[in-house]
Amino acid sequence: xxxxxxxxxxxxxxxxxxxxxxxxxxxxxxxxxxxxxxxxxxxxxxxxxxxxxxxxxxxxxxxxxxxxxxxxxxxxxxxxxxxxxxxxxxxxxxxxxxxxxxxxxxxxxxxxxxxxxxxxxxxxxxxxxxxxxxxxxxxxxxxxxxxxxxxxxxxxxxxxxxxxxxxxxxxxxxxxxxxxxxxxxxxxxxxxxxxxxxxxxxxxxxxxxxxxxxxxxxxxxxxxxxxxxxxxxxxxxxxxxxxxxxxxxxxxxxxxxxxxxxxxxxxxxxxxxxxxxxxxxxxxxxxxxxxxxxxxxxxxxxxxxxxxxxxxxxxxxxxxxxxxxxxxxxxxxxxxxxxxxxxxxxxxxxxxxxxxxxxxxxxxxxxxxxxxxxxxxxxxxxxxxxxxxxxxxxxxxxxxxxxxxxxxxxxxxxxxxxxxxxxxxxxxxxxx
Amino acid sequence: xxxxxxxxxxxxxxxxxxxxxxxxxxxxxxxxxxxxxxxxxxxxxxxxxxxxxxxxxxxxxxxxxxxxxxxxxxxxxxxxxxxxxxxxxxxxxxxxxxxxxxxxxxxxxxxxxxxxxxxxxxxxxxxxxxxxxxxxxxxxxxxxxxxxxxxxxxxxxxxxxxxxxxxxxxxxxxxxxxxxxxxxxxxxxxxxxxxxxxxxxxxxxxxxxxxxxxxxxxxxxxxxxxxxxxxxxxxxxxxxxxxxxxxxxxxxxxxxxxxxxxxxxxxxxxxxxxxxxxxxxxxxxxxxxxxxxxxxxxxxxxxxxxxxxxxxxxxxxxxxxxxx
Numbered sequence: 001x002x003x004x005x006x007x008x009x010x011x012x013x014x015x016x017x018x019x020x021x022x023x024x025x026x027x028x029x030x031x032x033x034x035x036x037x038x039x040x041x042x043x044x045x046x047x048x049x050x051x052x053x054x055x056x057x058x059x060x061x062x063x064x065x066x067x068x069x070x071x072x073x074x075x076x077x078x079x080x081x082x083x084x085x086x087x088x089x090x091x092x093x094x095x096x097x098x099x100x101x102x103x104x105x106x107x108x109x110x111x112x113x114x115x116x117x118x119x120x121x122x123x124x125x126x127x128x129x130x131x132x133x134x135x136x137x138x139x140x141x142x143x144x145x146x147x148x149x150x151x152x153x154x155x156x157x158x159x160x161x162x163x164x165x166x167x168x169x170x171x172x173x174x175x176x177x178x179x180x181x182x183x184x185x186x187x188x189x190x191x192x193x194x195x196x197x198x199x200x201x202x203x204x205x206x207x208x209x210x211x212x213x214x215x216x217x218x219x220x221x222x223x224x225x226x227x228x229x230x231x232x233x234x235x236x237x238x239x240x241x242x243x244x245x246x247x248x249x250x251x252x253x254x255x256x257x258x259x260x261x262x263x264x265x266x267x268x269x270x271x272x273x274x275x276x277x278x279x280x281x282x283x284x285x286x287x288x289x290x291x292x293x294x295x296x297x298x299x300x301x302x303x304x305x306x307x308x309x310x311x312x313x314x315x316x317x318x319x320x321x322x323x324x325x326x327x328x329x330x331x332x333x334x335x336x337x338x339x340x341x342x343x344x345x346x347x348x349x350x351x352x353x354x355x356x357x358x359x360x361x362x363x364x365x366x367x368x369x370x371x372x373x374x375x376x377x378x379x380x381x382x383x384x385x386x387x388x389x390x391x392x393x394x395x396x397x398x399x400x401x402x403x404x405x406x407x408x409x410x411x412x413x414x415x416x417x418x419x420x421x422x423x424x425x426x427x428x429x430x431x432x
Numbered sequence: 433x434x435x436x437x438x439x440x441x442x443x444x445x446x447x448x449x450x451x452x453x454x455x456x457x458x459x460x461x462x463x464x465x466x467x468x469x470x471x472x473x474x475x476x477x478x479x480x481x482x483x484x485x486x487x488x489x490x491x492x493x494x495x496x497x498x499x500x501x502x503x504x505x506x507x508x509x510x511x512x513x514x515x516x517x518x519x520x521x522x523x524x525x526x527x528x529x530x531x532x533x534x535x536x537x538x539x540x541x542x543x544x545x546x547x548x549x550x551x552x553x554x555x556x557x558x559x560x561x562x563x564x565x566x567x568x569x570x571x572x573x574x575x576x577x578x579x580x581x582x583x584x585x586x587x588x589x590x591x592x593x594x595x596x597x598x599x600x601x602x603x604x605x606x607x608x609x610x611x612x613x614x615x616x617x618x619x620x621x622x623x624x625x626x627x628x629x630x631x632x633x634x635x636x637x638x639x640x641x642x643x644x645x646x647x648x649x650x651x652x653x654x655x656x657x658x659x660x661x662x663x664x665x666x667x668x669x670x671x672x673x674x675x676x677x678x679x680x681x682x683x684x685x686x687x688x689x690x691x692x693x694x695x696x697x698x699x700x701x702x703x704x705x706x707x708x709x710x711x712x713x714x715x716x717x718x719x720x721x722x723x724x725x726x727x728x729x730x731x732x733x734x735x736x737x738x739x740x741x742x743x744x745x746x747x748x749x750x751x752x753x754x755x756x
Contacts (some may be wrong), residue, residue, distance in 0.1 A: 027749045028668050033679030033724065035754075071683045100678065101723045124719065126726030127706070131719075159682040160716030390684055410683050 015100070016102035023130040026099065029377075035411065037073035038158055039096060041103040045120070046085035051110025055140050058108060058118060059360070062154065063146035065165040067082050069155055069391065070408025075100055087121055100125055102158055104150075115139050118146060122154055124164050131157050138253070144193060164386035165190055170198070170217055170395055171207045171404060173420065174212045183218060184422075188236065190386070190393075197333055199232065199239075208428045209261075211254050217428075218252040218261060229261060229263060231278070232304060242308075243276060255302055262286070262296035262305055262322075273307050275322065285322045295339045298322070306340040306349065307328065317351055317371075331364070331383060339382060343389040344431070348409055350383040350392055361394045363409050374411045386432035393417065395424060483570045584686035656738045669691045670732040671748075679724035682753055690753035693725060701730035701743040709749065721752040 042063040045333050066072035075098060084090045085107045095103055096214045106120030115137055122132040130151060138146050148165040155163030167190050167347075172207055185199040185208060199205065203222035210217060218231045228253045229243035243249040247266035254261060261276045265283075273296045275288040287293040291311035298305060299319075306319045312329065320327040331337035336354035343350065346366065353362035353371065358378030366372045379397035386392065389409065396416075398403050404417040404427050417427075691712035696704045706722045724733075733740045 023746060025742065025749055026664055026668065027751065028672050028675075030675050030679060030724070030750060030752045032671060032676040032721075032753060033681050033752070033754055034471070035681045035683055035685075037683060038680055038720070096727075101727070103721075124723070126723050126729075156716075158716050158719065160685060160714040161682075408683065412683065 017264060033258070035410075036069055038102065039073050039075065039100045040154075040158070041075040041080065041098065041100040042066065043083050043085070043103060043105045045105075045118070046083065046107040048085075048107045048109040052118050054108050054110070054143055056141060056143040056147060058147045059104070059106065061191070062104060065148060065151035065163070066154065068191065068406055068413055069163065069165075070410060070412030071155065071159050071390070072244070072417060075272065079087060086119075087123060087130055087133075090123060092123075092125055092348045095125045102131065102154075104154060111131060111137065116143060118143070118150075120150055122157055123137065144189065148189065148191075154334075161390060162388050162432075164388040164391060164432075167387050167432060168214075168430040169404075169427050170210070170415075170430070171420075172205045172208060172219075172425040173422040174425070175200075175422055176349055182308050185217065190406075190417075190418075192419040195419065198234065205425075207251050207426055208252050210428055210430050212258040212431055214430050220252065235318055241279075242278060246293075247260075247271075251294050253298060254383070255298050257302055262298060264294040264296065273305060273320070275305075284324065285323065287327060289327075293318075293338050297342050299342050300344055300346045303381055306342060308338040308340060331371075337362075341383050341385060343385045343409070344387055345389040347389060348385070349410075350385060352381050352383065361392060363392075372411065374407045374409070375405070375414055380426065384427055384429045386429050391429075393427045395426060480539040494723055563718060569573060612618050656742060660739045660742040661735055663734045663736055663743075667732070667734045667739070667743065671728070674728040674732055674748065679720065679752070681720050685717050687755050689714050689755070690751065691718045691721055692749055692751045693721055694747045694749050695719075695725055695749055697729075697731060697734070699740050701733040701740075701744075703729035703731065712752075717752075721750070724752075 019280050026168050040088070042059050044057075045059045063074045067074050077221045079098060081094050081098070082091065085105050087105070089107065090103070100126070103123050103125055105118060105123065106118065108119075109117045111117055113247050116139070118136045119212070120134060120136065121130055123129070124131050134150075134153075136146055142410050145166065151165040152163030155161065155165070168187060169190055169192075170185060170187050173184050173186055175184055180231070181202070183201050183203065183205045184423075185201075185205050186195050188195040190416075197233065199221075200218070200222055201223045205222075206220040208217050208219040215235065216231050218229060220227055221230050222228075224244075226244070227249040229249045230239050230243050232239040242261065243252070243263060243265065245265050245267035247269075248264055249269055250264040250271075252261045252263040255275070259278055260276060263274055263276060264271050266272070267275045268285075268288075269296050270290060271292045272273045272288055273283045275286055275291050276282075285311070286296075286305055289309065289311055290307050293307050293309045293311070295308040296305045297307070303322050305316075305322050306317055307327075308315050309318050309327070310316075311318070311327075315336050315338045316329055317331040317337050318327040318329050327366050330340070330349065330357055331353075334353055334355060336359075337351050339352045341350045342348070343363075349364045349366050351362055351364070352359050353373060354360075355362070355373055355377070357376060359380055360373045361375040361378040361380045362373045364370050374392065375394065375396065381397070383392045383394045384407075391406050391408050391413075393406050396403055402423045402425070404420055404424050405414060406417060407414040647668045689712040690710075691708065692710040694707045698704055703726055706725055707719055708722075710716050712721075733743065
């Protein structure tokens with residue numbers, strides 16, 4: 001009897017314990033946080049073995065790429081307390097104290113063959129873990145490209161978006177002064193290094209545009225004393241005229257499918273937007289308006305063409321079906337918006353926006369229609385998107401000088417492109 | 433038609449017969465109605481020849497007849513009287529004889545009855561005597577049996593008595609033994625019971641203490657839980673501020689990203705582990721969230737050590753959703 005009761009009470013006690021509500025997990029919601037450049041440290045790569053030091057500063061290239069993206073804030077080398085080259089050597093406490101979220105360590109070693117072996121590791125400082133780690137073996141001439149490639153990988157690992165450091169640019173530069181003046185079409189890495197002149201002309205060159213396959217450049221040349229649109233193969237240098245109509249033959253832009261060019265022609269009197277079929281030579285008028293319609297840009301799906309028109313009295317951006325038809329005004333903010341460029345991901349529309357500080361590069365969020373000015377002005381022009389849609393290259397004119405600069409679509413890292421000494425005109429950033 | 437003729441003929445015959453009969457009967461009716469006992473019955477064919485009578489003086493004849501009749505009547509009356517007397521005498525004599533015969537017969541019958549009764553009495557007495565003898569014999573036999581039975585009973589009784597005494601002696605001995613054994617067993621049982629009770633008491637006491645301790649723990653737990661619950665909001669907001677301060681989202685990440693991380697920490701607030709419970713689908717975003725938590729480590733802890741211990745003992749979920 002007693003035993004039964006005791007058993008019962010024990011059972012009840014057990015039940016009571018079991019019935020006690022499970023602990024409600026504590027939940028904390030974080031909704032505030034800065035959208036800012038990620039603090040990183042790219043430790044100079046150690047030279048291992050006794051070979052010749054590499055001709056390129058791999059870590060330096062990576063550092064510059066990351067900084068240029070506007071998404072990273074590399075720690076100055078002078079602030080580093082140690083220079084580890086591998087995970088096992090890293091004293092993470094140090095780097096945490098320096099406030100870096102991630103760090104890159106690595107080494108370069110010349111092999112007996114003369115090639116270089118490059119090793120790098122991307123480390124999570126707070127988690128004290130490796131995010132990436134790879135070995136490469138490349139000739140000395142490929143070290144820059146490898147560095148850009150590593151920077152792209154780091155960019156993607158830390159931001160979730162691919163980097164654009166392995167892409168290229170073409171731009172027009174003016175060499176010399178009249179009467180010994182010439183114009184050059186230059187191909188370079190996105191950071192301005194590795195420049196190659198692919199065309200030199202005594203007459204002006206304008207408006208270069210990449211084919212989607214990165215194999216050809218379309219541009220405007222005055223070499224025949226009038227505007228003509230050329231297409232040039234990058235590998236062979238072969239050129240051909242695709243448009244030499246009466247009047248203007250300007251602003252060629254490759255369609256996303258690579259088969260057509262949108263361009264500005266004034267063969268019928270005033271400038272209108274046309275689409276030229278590169279295979280058949282067929283030409284189709286997209287706008288037919290008494291006003292000036294120019295500077296076409298394709299939407300990534302190829303269905304819409306954005307362009308500049310003064311049909312409203314002042315230059316504004318409009319859009320029209322790639323098959324023609326009724327045009328629709330897109331920009332309303334400000335008195336002057338021109339040179340529309342749609343980002344490869346279709347999210348942004350970059351333009352030259354005349355604001356408080358002159359002509360500045362601005363981007364409009366095509367969904368929210370919100371316009372943000374990215375550059376300082378006063379005479380910025382010819383924006384072109386990086387293939388990751390995260391950066392723009394543009395031409396900045398100030399004090400009679402013109403130079404190329406890049407800026408992130410969020411307005412960070414407005415940095416000049418190095419190694420360009422000559423006055424430049426339009427630049428075009430390559431597709432991926 | 434013939435049938436009708438026959439009917440009529442039959443009917444005519446019947447009428448004739450009836451008429452003839454009527455004649456006969458009317459004749460007969462007209463005959464004198466004097467009693468004619470002892471005379472033979474008249475026959476139909478002997479009718480007086482009434483038809484041949486001629487005219488005679490009626491009165492004279494009637495007188496004569498009357499006188500004749502009276503004479504015959506007187507003679508008949510005397511004869512009658514005599515005959516009646518004779519008959520009477522004869523009847524009386526017959527009756528007397530009959531009565532005598534009856535009386536004699538009665539006497540005879542009574543004599544026979546008496547004899548019969550006597551004989552029956554004799555027989556009954558004889559039977560009675562025989563029965564009495566049989567009964568007496570039976571009684572004697574019963575008596576003998578009774579004696580024998582009595583003797584047997586006595587012998588049995590004596591034997592039983594002997595046996596009983598023997599049994600009693602054995603029983604007494606056995607009982608004594610049993611009693612001794614029972615005493616022993618009882619003593620042992622008593623000891624065992626006492627020991628069991630002692631154990632039971634000890635166990636009960638232990639259980640009671642355990643239950644009390646368990647209740648104590650439960651209460652303490654509840655109190656601690658209450659304290660912890662009370663401490664949660666303040667602590668959560670401190671942690672939230674600490675993490676938010678150091679969270680750097682990748683520039684230009686897609687909008688609408690959200691991830692949930694589950695952390696475990698030590699009592700000093702240092703983060704021991706971070707686990708992704710729900711990814712945003714964007715590794716860089718997830719990493720930035722984890723970096724923020726680790727950067728904020730050690731997380732601020734409540735001054736209440738119970739709460740601190742409690743927070744450190746359970747997983748904490750962090751949901752990062754900048755666009756909410």
